Amino acid sequence: MINRWIGIATLVLMLGVNAALMMRDVLPDWMAGEPPVSRALQLESGGESHIQLGIYDQQGHCIGYSWTYSSRSGDLISVRHRTVIESLSLPLDTEIRAIRIDTNLNYLRHRGLDELRVCVFGLGIRIRLEGEFFPPNDFPCRWQVGSRRGEFLLPGEATRALGDMIRPFESLTGLSVGQSWRVELLNPLSGVIPDWGTRNMMTDGLLVRVTGIEEIEHRGAVVEAFVIEAERLRAWVSREGRVIRQEFELPLVGKLTLVDEPYDDELRQRVLHEVPAR
Secondary structure: OHHHHHHHHHHHHHHHHHHHHHHHHHHHHHHOOOOOOOHHHHOOOOOEEEEEEEEEOOOOOEEEEEEEEEEEEOOEEEEEEEEEEEEEEEOOOEEEEEEEEEEEEEEEOOOEEEEEEEEEEOOOOOEEEEEEOEOOOEEEEEEEEOOEEEEEEEEHHHHHOEEEOOEOOOEOOOOOOOOEEEEEEEOOOEOOEOOOOHHHOEOOOEEEEEEEEEEEEEOOEEEEEEEEEEOOEEEEEEOOOEEEEEEEEEOOOEEEEEEEEOOOHHHHHHHHHHOOOO
C-alpha cells in the first residue's frame, strides 16, 4: 500500500515538473507573436529621427558609439546605423582598435525589409553582407570575409525583427508584459576570429520576452521601463518605445552595455571622420 502511494506521489511530482518545464521553455516558443514595430517604421512621409547610443565595456569605460538616422520618403523608409568601437579587448592579449560597422536598411511600407547592406571597416580585411527581398517570401544574403564568400537564405518573415549583436534593438513600441517574439541578430564580426566562424553570421531566431516593468535611472531621472530578456541579453524600454539601456554578452568579449544618450552631431562627425569607411 505504501509503495502504491509512493508511486502515485512520484508520478504527480514528475507531471508537475514536466508541466513547469513546458510552461517555462516550450509554451513561450509556441506563443511567440508578431514583433513590436520600430519607431522608424511609424514615421510620416518626410519625417526623420536620430538616436545615439554610448557603448561601455564590463568596467564601465566608454569604448564607442552607435548612431541611427531614420527617414521616410513616400513608401521608402531608410535606416542608417553607424557604429564605431574604438577599443575592444579579446582573449590571448588580442586588441582590436577602431572598428566601424555601417548598416543600411531599406524598408517598403507595404512589404517590410527590401534591402540590407552591412560593411565592416578597420580590420584590414573586407567584410560585407548584402541581401534583398525576392518574391514570394525569401531574403537571400551574400557575405564576404576576406577571400571567403558564401550565401544563406533568410525566410521573409525572419526579417520582420532584425538587429545585430553589437546593437540588438533600435526601438520597440506597443510593448506589454508577457509579450514574446523572435529576433534575428547579425554578428558583423563573424569570421574575424576563427572560433566564431562565418556559420555564425546570423543567430537562429532568438526568443525575446517582456518579463516585467522596472524603474531605472536614466539621464538623471527615474524612468519606468519594460524589461526585455533573451539568452545573454537584457534591455530596458521606455513606455514610448525608446530603448534606454541594453546589456548583452558578446562571444569572447564579455558584457557590453549600450546606453541611450542625447544626440550629438558634432561628436558623430568627428568620430566617423577618425574611422573612415574604407
